[in-house]
Amino acid sequence: MTLIIHSVTIITLEQRDDIFQGYVVIEDHKFTKVAKGSPTEEEQQTASRILDGKGKWLMPGLVNTHGHLGSALLRGAGDDMPLMTWLKQVMWPNEAQFDHETVLTAVKVAMMEMIKSGTTTFLDMYHLHMSDIAEIVIEKNLRAVLCRGMIGQCSQAEQEKKLAESTTFFKNYHGEGEGRVSIALSPHAPYTCPPAFLKRVAETAGKHHMMIHTHVSETRNEVDKHVSEYGIRPILHLKELGIFEHPVLLAHAVHVDETELTIIKEAEAAISHNPISNLKLGSGIAPLKQFHALGITVSLGTDSTASNNNLDLFEEMRMAALLHKGVNEDPTVTNAFDILKMATSQGATSLQIENTGVIAPGYQADFILINPATPHLTPNNEGTIMSHLVYSCKGSDVTDVFINGSPVYENEELQLFDEEKLLFNANLLAKKFI
Ligand SMILES: [Zn+2]
Structure with a gap:
């Protein structure tokens, strides 16, 4: 099957100014040609499907590197609380009541929201189903990294059961769906996982060659408590316990010192920066400027709908750009291109997914189309597009989403679920929680 999309403005994100009018050819889930101008007669004759892009923008799909889809129906529950109070009073008691239908409905609502706002790859850390x-x-032809989140505040037998569940999950699903599914090992956080358990996590990751994903140093209080309990800062502790001997993606890393940043850099670990969740929970502001100065791989995550409260990565990009300019009192601290890379190719790198996040031959055909014929994306010319994508675009401007070369959202029509039925059911189920 060969697909051609023509008459589009292509933002390749390979180079800063690589924006041009042209077309793409897709075969076997990958781009085989990305070119200026129009497809040749011969190319048109051999294509099985030709789509007219109608002046839309074509760019890599967005990558959300931290979230908890199963709690999506707690959106709007428990605003204005600090992290630990929110977890203990709102999240954990409600989640304890979740049944199979609630979790899967929440997951589908979150998937729908992400797809409709241009996300083609997501990470989900959850513990149910x-x-x-x-x-x-x-x-549904999606691309995801899935992690069975593990809280280690339980008996050793229960800890081992959770590890066994995670490794069975890995054996059953890692690489499935033509490679669209990856499975990572996911201790919830150092404050919910005792050191002996984290050591077992590191051993298990080594044995099965698994990536590790964990929350870390999200709040100052969490770091202070860790130091008073164990006499060492969390990231130094994770190093001692062997976590950094494996591929690691850290969520948050808001309160990190220079020694810890050096550890992250030397381990080639990645960070999922979640600025809106960190602001909403009053957790603080991660040092993005230092992450970039050290050359650490940084990507963007929304965290759950209960602490954001949406999954629109365009909002996350805009917030990330503005926030760090403001707190550093320096508008040059980041720029639209760097922010877009964080939301695309750096996201894929953070998730150990290769050849994704750039529009170029050989890359996975995960991409989105945006309709620029709207006041807030005007003027529409090649010189302003990069800026518009970060500072003015919204998830609702996305009209088409392709994953692995196949449409999951086309001409603003969702191919995945019966949207009306799903939202009706979600509202019914959410009544008992909010
Ligand atoms: Zn989280």
Whole structure:
């Protein structure tokens, strides 16, 4: 199957100014040609499908590197609380009541929201019904890293059970769906996982060659508590316990010192920066300027709908750009191109996904189309597009989403679920929680 999309403005994100009018050819889930101008007669004759892009913008799909899809129906519950109070009073008691239908409905609502706002890859850390979530990802042609989140405040037997569940999940699903599904090992956080358990996590990651994803140093209080309990800062502790001997993606890393940043850099670990969640929970502001100065791989995550409260990565990009300019009192601290890379190719790198996040031959055909015929994206010319994508675009401007070369959202029509039925059911189910 060969697909051609022509008459589009292509933002390749390979180089800063690589924006041009042209077309793309897709075969076997990958771009085989990305070119200026129009497709040749011969190319048109051999294509099985030709789409007129109608002046739209074509760019890589967005990559959300931290979230918890299963709690999507707690959107709007428990605003204005600090992290620990929010977790203990709102999240954990409500989640304890979740049944199978609630979790899967929440997951589908979150998937729908992400797709409709241009996200083509997401990470989900959750602890319930992960195999069913993997099946949905496979069936609906999505791309995801799935982690069975593990809280280690339980007996050793229960800890081992959670590890066994995670490794079975890995064996059953890693690489499935033509490689669209990856499975990572996910201790929830150093404050919920005792050192002996984290050591077992590191051993297990080594044995099965798994990536590790964990929350870390999200709040100052969490770091202070860790130091008073163990006499060492969390990231130094994770190093001692062997976590950084494996591929690692850290969520948050808001309160990190220079020694810890050096550890992250030397381990080639990545950071999922979640600026809106960190602001909403009053956790603080991660040192993005230092992350970039050290050359650490940084990507963007929304965290859950309960602490954001949406999954629109365009909002996350804009917030990331503005926030760090403001706190550093320096508008040159970041720029639209760097922010877009964080939301695309750096996201894929953070998730250990290769050849994704750039529009170029050989790359995965994960991309989105945006309709610029709207007041807030005017003037529409090649010199302003990069700026518009970060400072003015909204998730609702996305009209088409392709994953692995296939449409999941086309001409603003969702191919995945019966939207009306799903939202009706979600509202019914959410009544008992909010
Ligand atoms: Zn989180």
